[in-house]
Amino acid sequence: MVKNIYFIGLGLIGGSLALSIKQTNPSINVIGFDINEEQAMLAMKLGAIDEISPTLFPNLAHVDMIFISTPVQQTIEIIEQLQNIELKQGVIITDVGSTKAKIVDWANKYLNGRIKFIGGHPMAGSHKSGILAAKPHLFENAFYILTPSKHVTTEDLSEVKRVLEGTKANIIEMTPEEHDKVTGVISHFPHIVAASLVSQAESYEEHYPLVKRLAAGGFRDITRIASSNPSMWRDILLHNKEPLLTLFEEWMSEMERVKQLVANEDSEQLLLFFEQAKLYRDGLPEKQKGAIPSFYDLFVDVPDYPGIISEITGYLAKEEISLTNIRIIETREEIYGVLRLSFQTERDRELAIDCISKYSNYETFII
Known part of the structure; x- marks a missing residue:
């Protein structure tokens, strides 16, 4: 039975999870830490946490579950540091990172069987950040992926699912490798494409000043995700290197194929190319939240x-x-x-x- 939860990071994702947990299980004592003290104080005022931790690693011997709600690189560093912290036997640690293989590998390397690490990725977000943008219903109908490490039992997974029940998210279990390949296709690589399109438009603007004005319509909409946090996306790409390198090869091969269709004026195959894309796109679920925040x-x-x-x-x-x-x-x-x-x-x-x-x-x- 989970009685005490510790949150490291109280931004949009950590704050929303904490609010959801407190709303569903008010008896659970939630302690929180954020490097920005103002964020932590606001989280307390909003009722997301019951106590503010003055340090990253306070006395955690009584804590049943830890949520690491920080960027991927910091999560890896925190996992490494946790090996030297006195923790409760059987404590469950989870995270919210957008890549999973390296994080779970780190957990397997640095955390032994007395600590149960379950990788987590709530696939929802907002165009705003920080605790003031947090909402207890942020993850409703969103996919929440869990990627357990090697020491995790069925009971451990069930405990995490019970705590997350109030999010009303669709919880799915995957291997870390499966997660990184899938999110590479439907989240990470699209961000690369969007940023590349914007970069290309910028390079044309010097010779065609109207580019920026004309880009105010559909172009601006399809490249919205290029406005995401640059440092966060740098880290995501570096931590999901192998799946993305494969996707680069496949993408360049596909673009070369389409390029040849245009060069050869193959109208039949070009029509088929757009028809197949339209058919698949029109069949995508409309009511569910995906890896990229909905507009x-x-x-x-x-x-x-x-x-x-x-x-x-x-x-x-x-x-x-x-x-x-x-x-x-x-x-x-x-x-x-x-x-x-x-x-x-x-x-x-x-x-x-x-x-x-x-x-x-x-x-x-x-x-």
């Missing part, structure tokens, strides 16, 4: 005139629907609405659709 955008077809933003936000304010962002679209190619509204949840977006249709005749679209 709950709503496009509204309105005339671009002074006061239109205040008109639309006024409707939403009447119904107490919160927005995270609002923007006038300058280029409308393949976009059906001149106004883009962004929401935190799918539910907020659905409420906004009903609200706008209730107060106006403006058409709304989801792309």
Whole structure:
């Protein structure tokens, strides 16, 4: 029975997990540490933790479970240091890193059988960071992957699942190697592609000054993930090196194939290339959260005139629907609405659709 939990790192992910655990199991005593003391104090005020630890490694002899909610490189360093810390026999340690093989290898190397390490990756996030962006429902319907180390038992896994029950996440067990290959395909490599597209556009801007203005539409949307934390993504790529090197080879081979189709003007194969991509993409689940945070955008077809933003936000304010962002679209190619509204949840977006249709005749679209 878990009575005491220690959180190392109280940002968006650690804070949201702590809030979820406290909301579901208020009797569990949650202790927290963050290198930023203000973050820790805010976590206490928000009710995410019961106690603030003044140091990274306080007396942990009574702690049943430890969550390491730090970037991948720091997680590895903390695991190495934990071998010299007095811990409770059978304590369960888990993390939230985006790569798993190296972290679990480190746990197998430095933590013995008295410590049960279970790699974890909650596949949800936000475009905001820090404890103030944390929410107890952040992981609802998201995939939460667990990758146990060699000393873990079925009972240990069940204990972690019980603690995470309040997240309402879809918990999946995988090997660390399977995790890194899959996330490489659907998360890590897409970030590389997005950053490369942005870099290419920047190199063209010197000779074609209109590039930045024209990129304000669809290009800006499909490359959103390039705005993610640069140092975090540097570390992820370095720690998932082998799967990504394989993906680079496969990607370059595929691009060379498409390049030849264009060079040979092979219209039939080019059509097939786009048809197959469309078919697979259209079949992707819509209601589930994936490895990359979802964007709950709503496009509204309105005339671009002074006061239109205040008109639309006024409707939403009447119904107490919160927005995270609002923007006038300058280029409308393949976009059906001149106004883009962004929401935190799918539910907020659905409420906004009903609200706008209730107060106006403006058409709304989801792309």
